[in-house]
Amino acid sequence: MGDINGFGDPQPRKKWILNAFSMSSSGHVASGLWRHPRNRTHEYKNIQYWIDLAKILDGNFHGLFLADMLGVYDVYKVPGNLKPALPGAARFPISDPSLPIAAMAAVTKSLSSGITASTTYENPFLLARRYSTLDYLTNGRVAWNVVTSYLESAAKNLGLETQISHDERYAIAEEYMEVVYKLLESSWRTDAVVLDKEKREYTDPDRVRRINHKGKYFSVAGPRLIEPSRQRTPFIFQAGASKAGKSFAIKHAKAMFLPGMEVAAVKKQVQEIRAEAIQLGRDANSIKFIPGILVIVDETDDLAQKKYEEYLSYANLKGSLALFGGWTGTDLGKHGDDEDFKFSDNGVATELALGEPQAKVIKSSKTVADILERWIKEAGVDGFNLSYAVNLGDFEAIVKWLIPELKTRGVFWDPVRAEGMSMRENYLDDGLGPRLRADHPGSKFKWDN
């Protein structure tokens, strides 16, 4: 057992998963930063912005993960108050994240896209159809970030008086997944499309069947309308944090996003989730843990800190507090200046202003890499979900400063090897092909392999 790579490791180093985290909106995790001269997020309506972003990320990041919401963050000062989110563009306005994906796939070789969609508000038949279509158009480079949604405003947009209770949303999600697996895994045999010109047969009629799902929440006859795509079920992301959310993620997801500011807290979550996965009969090591971190990197620690301070001068703190209100349902605007929460002194609000309540690393490339290495080694995570304050700028800085350092350390993945791979193969790196793994609950619905 020697030190084969100069970093004290006896074996080749584990390659890190690098995800870029964004949203189809001007203000994702940094409200007000739309004003920054190098920020292009207000171009989210413009396909060229997505193409430019995809080209920067391709060959550097495994994938781009796009969050999504179906309502406005309106919990600040007055319930239902739209106004605080608007000046800083705090996730509002926002557009459908799934539509630019095909254009990004056309200009990239290995970059995948993870798109968020809600099991509480989207119809499963339509969702299965959309992800199948995206699986075709990206050649298997698509994931679904499964969310149950938490905004009261979304419930009101989608025909409800108020939100369905938290745990019932997960119960609905459970049946929803079954419907999606039936549609995607069991309604078409792999060899159904024969394209036999002599027999005048596009599809063999014996190789397509209905699913006839009738459950508590859904009734779907099937089959799905599009023929079998490469991954069938898209690769699945999840970020549940509650008991119900974590159990759901362990069962269905192979990549989990973890909230958390500290290594010790994230380590505890990783250990608990792995233990529960083993109890459920899943291969615990095959679940990839990806904590969110805001990395602001530059040539020196000092330059990175100056950049951060310059960014802060553009922040819109009311927008950040409106975002906080939306996630938690807690209206921070109710706290007066004389209370313990002193928002007017910019303390908590400034902490949330860039990157939200997630770890922030604002340093030179070597120091950033040292800190990230600690997360990998001590917390047992598999990579990082890297957000930004200025986009494209912060992703360009990661490519310029951090990635060369990761290459030197032997932890950078191999994007050339990933060319032509599906997203599932690229993230899991287990050589087991593009389809659901045998330990996955959706596998029992496979008509064939």
Ligand SMILES: Cc1cc2nc3c(=O)[nH]c(=O)nc-3n(C[C@H](O)[C@H](O)[C@H](O)COP(=O)(O)O)c2cc1C
């Ligand atoms: C990195 C990350 C990204 C998330 N993206 C979304 C999203 O795009 N849309 C959404 O409704 N929820 C999103 N969430 C919220 C989670 O899906 C989940 O609801 C939340 O972590 C609370 O867990 P729970 O649902 O188990 O209570 C995200 C969470 C994290 C940590």
